[in-house]
Amino acid sequence: MSQAQLDDIYVKLEKIRAFDSMIDFSRSRIQLDIVLQLATTRRPLSADEIARSIGQRKKPVLDALRKLELKGIIRRTETHRNIYELTDLGKQMINDLAAILGASNLKEVVKSRIYGKVTARDLIKVIIPVHYLYEVITALGTAKRHELPLDTLAGVAGISPQRLAVYLDPYSDSKSEIRLFKKVKRDNPALLKIMNLILRHKKTSTIHYRLTDLGLELYYRLPVYMKIKNNKFVNMLIKIFGYYNTKSILTKLSIIDMIINAIIIGLVIMLNATIVIPIITLLIGIKLALSFITVMSQK
Template sequence: MGVALTDRLMILKTLDSMIDFSKSTIQLEVLLYLGTKDSPVSVSEVARELRLRVKSAYDAMAKLLTKGLVKREGTGYVISSRGREFVTNLYRLFTGELSHYELSRRKLRELKSLINNLIIAKYVYESLLTMGVSRKNEISINKLSTLLGISAERVKDYLDIFANAKERDLKLFRKIVKRGKGTFGRNNNNRVYYRLTQVGLKELSKFHEYRKFKRNYFLRFILRITFSYKKSEAFKRLIMFIGLGTPIMTIISSFFGGTYLLAIWLYIATLLSVIALLSEYVE
């Protein structure tokens, strides 16, 4: 007998309260990886095996530890009983099976395969949005790796699926290698970029989040002046800019014996703060 729709919704609500699926796919990956291991593993091993940035792996592990889904054992980490219960409920959610028994290794591998397809879709979606807000609709693989929290090699694997697609309708990205000058004029500083194709732009235009961004002139302005690709990144840079700029302008004004420079700065800082606030209310 399968899990009823109402039961699935309750399971989803419970699981999402522990790991926000829309934001924490890395935590989910780490948890599933630990579920397949018999002995404790280090964060560096997790980062290497899952091809994550080490900082992202540390952050995910710390959050899983706080939630009680993993536990320390010696110098490494293992999945906790609460974590196994979480994974079992996740399997029930995906397959509709009613069994409460602990998952076998085979079923856990099946779940990892299902989750992996969703994770690829999520990263491709985020890549489309990021390129959509960038100049020339392109971004370097290293920058995208930083924003997504996964290794550049993993970004390449995901985006190349669509960059090298033979079917025209699937060719969302175009891979570009920009050659730079290294030492002694050698071309050893090549940089890899991905750019949206016309197909990619067409798909992007269907996204509700992107249409909201196009209407939000305030947010577009903040992203441009802070050279950012995400709202959270832009706001952090704006806060840092205003926070550091105010004492500096105060010192400069005191040295020159006038307050007009400080007054101008405070006006600019206030204006930028108002624009950032307005960007939150535009739908």
């Protein structure tokens, strides 16, 4: 594999992360459609024109326009009118997206489409796999032996194991020039085998993915590596939870917080002040500590 190929993957990963920090493309297709419409039309558009062009109701379009305006991606051409255009930041985002698609600009992307119109769905098909790749590389880079089960990685990505495997396998094939992962089969622990036997599951082994030397090289180049390396709170959370993924960690901390709340409610119901008050005080202290760790882990 050439250095140019590795550089290309690195650039795509970083552009995707920068874009995702502005627009959560897995949840905000309307926002992406609006940005694309303004880019391809190349003139200011009213909210009504945008709604008609992308086939959406005006109310969600206005909400999306408001969010895009707050992020500095679009602006109103006139203060008191709902007519919008892309800002310089918005135009740069479009150029970055075109680069990810392998085109020098959005015009080339439009030409490649049969009907001459690029939608959020078209770009998401390309963007999402790269997004998952970033999440998986980060999780594996922070995991013990740089290895995790496919089921765990699927939880990190928020999709099914089968679907994630489709995205990862091109980078785990032994014949691939860009082999970022090694796919291995591990025997299940004895306790899990017993549980599977009780539940009549025939699964006796688990698929794992491990970063290759090339995958590690790519991980060490990502800015998230330096963020993790120098953050003692994040490193503490990695030791507790086994790997780094912001959404997964926040979800687990929320679950712990809910459990503590349930315990506090149960203790209050007991109404034995001598025993309950010291325990509740301790649990509240733990809750405050969890809140502090949560805030620090996102810095």
